[in-house]
Amino acid sequence: MTRFERALVTxxxxxxxxxxxxxxxxxxxxVCCMDNGSTGTPANVQALRDSPLFEYVDHDVSEPFPDVGxxxxxxxxxxxxxxxxxxxxxxxxxxxGSHGxxxxxxxxVAQGARFLLASTSEVYGDPLEHPQRESYWGNVNPVGPRSVYxxxxxxxxxxxxAYGRAGLCDIAIARIFNTYGPRMRDADGRMIPTFLGQALRGEPITVAGTGQQTRSICFVADTVAGLCALAESGERGPVNIGNPDEMTVLSxxxxxxxxxxxxxxxxxIPAAQDDPQQRCPDITRARTALGWAPRVGADEGLRRTVRWVTEHSAAA
Known part of the structure; x- marks a missing residue:
């Protein structure tokens, strides 16, 4: 395992x-934190501002990077x-995804560093293989509404x-599955913050389609632990980082x-176009190569998330 001196986190x-x-x-x-605020917010890292180990750079990753040290x-x-x-x-x-x-x-390459890409289970599209292993190539609509992501x-x-095969730098690819937890935005549009916001406001909970489509939700602390374990390993991946406990959207x-x-x-409400019907990672590779598996169950993770949302709604 490798420990790093200084990281750039885009x-x-x-x-x-x-x-x-x-x-x-x-x-x-x-840590050098790079963000342009398009979907993130400086408030998320406000508590780190006073740390001598933290630096914030306001920058769009699709533009050439400034000198970050x-x-x-x-x-x-x-x-x-x-x-x-x-x-x-x-x-x-x-x-x-391209220029960035x-x-x-x-x-x-210039710094002789290691590069970790936070990819996604969305590369599997609406999968025809279940659970999804890293060897699966996916079933993706290249021109549908989800295609840009x-x-x-x-x-x-x-x-x-390509960079890895060419020997240009040391790379790793993580495929992240349905992460949730504190700091998700109420207007994020994803399942858990949408349901939470609706429930706390007393509004109808809007379930797309039948609700029998499945998801595998992973608490953010577990996702971060998986990213760190992959970065510190010698693995190239792709490696699925997610919780294999599958549940329906309705549940x-x-x-x-x-x-x-x-x-x-x-x-x-009507089902979204190209909405995956089954989403569940096979995490055998993460378990064997990284010694990683999620520790926080859905009930505990959702309790922590509800508590955070409630506290921050009251403070607003």
């Missing part, structure tokens, strides 16, 4: 990125990640693999109702 003021910055600093790694690892997380955001910012999403990935890789990540993986809505004590009714 998208570091985002939901997952801010938790990663915290964990790296907690482990003694200095010496780094020995680059975590590339910068990208809109929810349907609401990447459909609002379609071109920017594609550029973050290349800019990060070129910095990695799906194909940006698929291209980013291909670019990383997630019902758990949130129970945990919040809300009386909101569940209503069904």
């Amino acid at each position: 998208g570091g003021a985002g939901f997952v990125g801010s938790h990663l910055c915290e964990e790296l600093i907690r482990s003694g790694t200095a 010496s780094v020995d690892v680059v975590f590339h997380l910068a990208s809109p990640a929810s349907p609401v955001d990447y459909q609002r910012l379609p071109v920017q999403t594609l550029l973050a 990935t290349k800019n990060g890789l070129d910095l990695t 799906d194909e940006a990540k698929r291209y980013a993986e291909a670019l990383c693999a 997630v809505a019902e758990r949130i109702l129970d945990l919040t004590g809300s009386r909101s009714p569940i209503v069904h």
Whole structure:
């Protein structure tokens, strides 16, 4: 295992990125957090501002990088990640996955660093294999409404693999599955913050389609631990980082109702185009190569998330 002196985290003021910055600093790694605020917010890393190990750079990763100093690892997380955001910012999403990935890789080459791409389970599309193993090539609509995100990540993986095969730099690819937890935005548009916001406001819980489509939700602390374990290993990947405990979307809505004590009714709305019907990672590779597996179960993770959302709603 390798410990790093200084990391660049693109998208570091985002939901997952801010938790990663915290964990790296907690482990003694200095962090340069790069973000342009398109979906992240400086408030997510406000608590780190006074740390001598933390630096914030306001920059769009699709543009050439400024001088960020010496780094020995680059975590590339910068990208809109929810349907609401990447459909609002379609071109920017594609550029973050293409230009942004290349800019990060070129910095990695110049500094002799390690590069970790935060890819996604979306590369599997609406999968025909279940559970999804890293060897599965996916079932993706290249021109559908989700394609700007799906194909940006698929291209980013291909670019990383090309740099790695050419011996230009040390790369790793993580495929992240449905992460949730504190700091998700209420207007994020993804399942858990949407259901939570609706439940706490007493609004109907809007479940797309039948609700029998499945997801595998992973608490953010577990996701961050998986990213760090992959970065510190010699593995190239791709490696699935997610929780293999599969549940229906309807059951997630019902758990949130129970945990919040809300009386909101569940209503069904039309299914989204290209919405995956089954989503569950095979994490055999993460277990064997990284010694990693999620530790926080859904009920505990959702309790922590409900508590954070409730506290911050009251403070607003």
